[in-house]
Amino acid sequence: MQQTLEDAPAATSDHGGKLRTTMAAMRLSFTWFGTRKSLSSEQKALAANTFHAEGKYISAGKKLIDTGDASFRAVTSVRTQATAYFKGATLPFPEPGIRLVPQASVDQIDGRMQGFRDELAEAVAALDTRFDELKYEARDRLGDLYCESDYPDTLQGLFEIGWEFPSVEPPDYLRRLNPELYEQECNRVKSRFDEAVQLAEAAFIDELNKMVEHLAERLTGNDDGKPKVFRDSAIENFAEFFDRFQRLNIRSNEELDQVVDRARHVIDGVAPQSLRDSESLRKRITGQLAAVQSSLDGLMVDRPRRNILRRTK
Structure with a gap:
């Protein structure tokens, strides 16, 4: 497997170090x-x-x-x-x-x-x-x-x-040639991986936020007096996200883990056609998505992601 x-x-809380290894x-x-x-x-x-x-x-x-x-x-x-x-x-x-x-x-x-x-x-x-x-x-x-x-x-x-698959680690020969410079490079790499943790969290938060916003808008919006039509992918994309989150998440943010689990429980077992056919189901899912959205908004405010993302452009 x-x-x-x-x-x-996961014996250490050094999430950047966990990524590094x-x-x-x-x-x-x-x-x-x-x-x-x-x-x-x-x-x-x-x-x-x-x-x-x-x-x-x-x-x-x-x-x-x-x-x-x-x-x-x-x-x-x-x-x-x-x-x-x-x-x-x-x-x-x-x-x-x-x-x-x-x-x-x-x-x-x-x-x-x-x-x-x-x-x-x-x-x-x-x-x-x-x-x-x-x-x-x-x-x-x-x-x-x-x-x-x-x-x-x-x-x-x-x-x-x-x-x-390039190496992002300091070259070992630098340890022999200039130990002080090697130490500086080690600190730089450590900082990079610490930033990578925050980038990963921000990417997951932003992606989930966009999907929740899109589905909520599809369920509550009206087009000529009728609920807006949405594609099956509006639901299917959640399953792909949950799978990727499970494979790549390093458990660096307990709040994010909880929000994702909450979103998973909202979407699990929901069929696109059922949402189209049942107004009561749409209202229930919309209310649950609003709670997820509120939690995501809090995470987006708390994470210092803007400066990090700007540096990577």
């Missing part, structure tokens, strides 16, 4: 063919003349291919899915591009990324077979702005997905 963070030993850093990256290109100086000058403007004071670009084509959307869909999976399986970390993954899940996540890489290769191969046709269509649409040199001979190798 796969070990979750809540199953890990149970998580691994991970970075996801993409190589992506650019579908837009700036106009040349001559082309911008011609465009500027249309508006009686100076070329250096305008900015203009062109779209190389139709990104709405089904074959191109299939390629971007893989990137969207890989990114969503990466974010859903990891916790935030206060360094650009890096998130934290449970060490026990590294093999599973690596295997899933390999699957996304294979899916991307297949989608790019299909897009490549359409590339000449897409260029032909672009020639008609761009007119004099079309330039054959803007396009590669093939799209193979121009769309790639990559991931790595």
Whole structure:
């Protein structure tokens, strides 16, 4: 059975230290063919003349291919899915591009990324077979702005997905070369993981808050005198959140744990169609969600998350 963070030993209240010993850093990256290109100086000058403007004071670009084509959307869909999976399986970390993954899940996540890489290769191969046709269509649409040199001979190798597990710990050689600097780096890393705990709490709070707000608005709002229609996902998303919270939560905030449990009890066993059919059920769930919302509001006021989030942008 796969070990979750809540199953890990919790003999210490040092939640940042717990993250540090149970998580691994991970970075996801993409190589992506650019579908837009700036106009040349001559082309911008011609465009500027249309508006009686100076070329250096305008900015203009062109779209190389139709990104709405089904074959191109299939390629971007893989990137969207890989990114969503990466974010859903990891916790935030206060360094650009890096998130934290449970060490026990590294093999599973690596295997899933390999699957996304294979899916991307297949989608790019299909897009490549359409590339000449897409260029032909672009020639008609761009007119004099079309330039054959803007396009590669093939799209193979121009769309790639990559991931790595970089070390965020101070290098051991620094201990020998400069013990004082090594100690400074250890303190910096400790501070990073302490911030990561707060970032994780803030992310869970914000996500749950948005779902509760959305469902409550769907249940109480009116559209032309009738209750607003909501999709099954308004309920299903809660189940996905509860599962992720259980896998990634390090039990650093007892109040947050209690609010999530309360929300779970509100949603458990509630079928979307039952909410559509029963006004009394909608009223009951709405009242219970209001209590959850009130608790979340208190957590959002108490957590110093704004400064932390600002530093990670």
